[in-house]
Amino acid sequence: MRERGVDHEREEDFADFYRNARDGCLRAVLAACGDRSLAEDLTGEAFAKAYASWHKVSRHPAPRAWVVRTALNTHVSWWRRRRREVAWDETLDPAQDAVPGGALDAQVMAALRALPRRQREVVALRIFLDLDTETTARTLGIAPGTVTAHLSRATFALRESLAPNREQESV
Amino acid sequence: MIDQQDQDVYDEVGAAFADIRLGRDADAVIRRGRTLRRRRQARPALAIAGVLAVSLGVATMTAQSHSSSRTALVNVDEAAFSVHTDASSGVVTITIRELADENRLKSVLADAGVPAVFHEERIPEDIMDIRFCTWTGASVIDPGKVLTHQSAGADAVFTIVPSAMPRGSVLAFNFATHTAAGHVTSAALLSNTPTGCVD
Numbered sequence: 001m002r003e004r005g006v007d008h009e010r011e012e013d014f015a016d017f018y019r020n021a022r023d024g025c026l027r028a029v030l031a032a033c034g035d036r037s038l039a040e041d042l043t044g045e046a047f048a049k050a051y052a053s054w055h056k057v058s059r060h061p062a063p064r065a066w067v068v069r070t071a072l073n074t075h076v077s078w079w080r081r082r083r084r085e086v087a088w089d090e091t092l093d094p095a096q097d098a099v100p101g102g103a104l105d106a107q108v109m110a111a112l113r114a115l116p117r118r119q120r121e122v123v124a125l126r127i128f129l130d131l132d133t134e135t136t137a138r139t140l141g142i143a144p145g146t147v148t149a150h151l152s153r154a155t156f157a158l159r160e161s162l163a164p165n166r167e168q169e170s171v
Numbered sequence: 172m173i174d175q176q177d178q179d180v181y182d183e184v185g186a187a188f189a190d191i192r193l194g195r196d197a198d199a200v201i202r203r204g205r206t207l208r209r210r211r212q213a214r215p216a217l218a219i220a221g222v223l224a225v226s227l228g229v230a231t232m233t234a235q236s237h238s239s240s241r242t243a244l245v246n247v248d249e250a251a252f253s254v255h256t257d258a259s260s261g262v263v264t265i266t267i268r269e270l271a272d273e274n275r276l277k278s279v280l281a282d283a284g285v286p287a288v289f290h291e292e293r294i295p296e297d298i299m300d301i302r303f304c305t306w307t308g309a310s311v312i313d314p315g316k317v318l319t320h321q322s323a324g325a326d327a328v329f330t331i332v333p334s335a336m337p338r339g340s341v342l343a344f345n346f347a348t349h350t351a352a353g354h355v356t357s358a359a360l361l362s363n364t365p366t367g368c369v370d
């Protein structure tokens with residue numbers, strides 16, 4: 001009986017986290033991978049892994065970042081598995097042949113997809129999870145200086161790509 | 172300190188995603204999480220069983236090498252498995268992802284100079300302490316340098332030296348599917364073709 005009570009508490013705790021974090025995590029994963037249905041699968045699977053390791057994840061300093069990192073790692077793993085089974089073109093990036101879903105602004109998606117993968121990931125974590133440089137660096141396993149450089153280049157590229165949008169709005 | 176122009180860019184990108192929502196309910200995610208947790212808990216027992224099947228070779232026979240005259244260089248990649256012969260060493264590497272077509276794999280291995288038999292079984296989810304069946308009508312031979320096993324994620328990878336296989340011996344693959352843990356493959360070197368595999 002005691003165990004059932006602990007399980008129930010754990011489920012409630014996780015469900016609260018899930019309800020609060022799911023949209024932000026999905027948006028970050030979608031911005032990084034560029035495909036709506038893939039992003040939903042990756043994010044759902046990452047949350048399931050978070051539940052399976054909730055004892056550990058609930059104590060993580062940035063559990064949302066843990067979910068997004070897990071989703072992005074799963075993406076790489078799935079892609080590698082697929083790469084073994086089909087002819088692989090080195091220039092092919094999964095985001096480049098993905099079809100964005102929903103009512104996403106086509107220009108914003110095009111601007112994101114034009115970024116190199118690592119820049120997309122850095123900017124996604126900054127915008128959708130509001131992570132600072134240190135946490136982003138730990139999440140992606142890169143140096144803080146590299147995060148700063150990626151974010152700076154990505155922001156500059158996005159500003160350039162989206163400039164026509166803003167000019168049009170101001171007319 | 173974030174530049175206002177930078178913040179405007181972030182706001183614009185963020186606003187484009189405002190309608191993106193994850194529709195799955197928490198119960199579905201928790202159900203999937205439970206499955207993953209059970210699978211993870213089952214893995215150590217399964218891994219031990221897999222390693223045992225390779226390493227528990229009882230040296231009951233003297234391994235006499237034979238050179239196979241019908242060995243060919245094989246390089247086959249299929250969704251379920253890969254078989255590759257190293258042209259210089261003659262070593263055959265077998266990667267098994269699933270046992271979709273036993274006869275096809277058997278045929279490819281025969282071309283590579285590796286006579287093989289297979290046993291497949293499904294293991295219920297509630298059984299965590301996996302024991303593979305016991306081959307009958309043949310003795311297990313110390314695999315020595317003939318057979319080695321390595322782990323590569325979810326795939327089972329074996330390296331075989333066909334020229335070192337004793338005359339008449341066969342490789343016996345045991346392919347278990349555990350409803351929670353997925354596939355586990357073991358291999359043993361047998362003195363001859365077995366008559367069966369019993370629990």
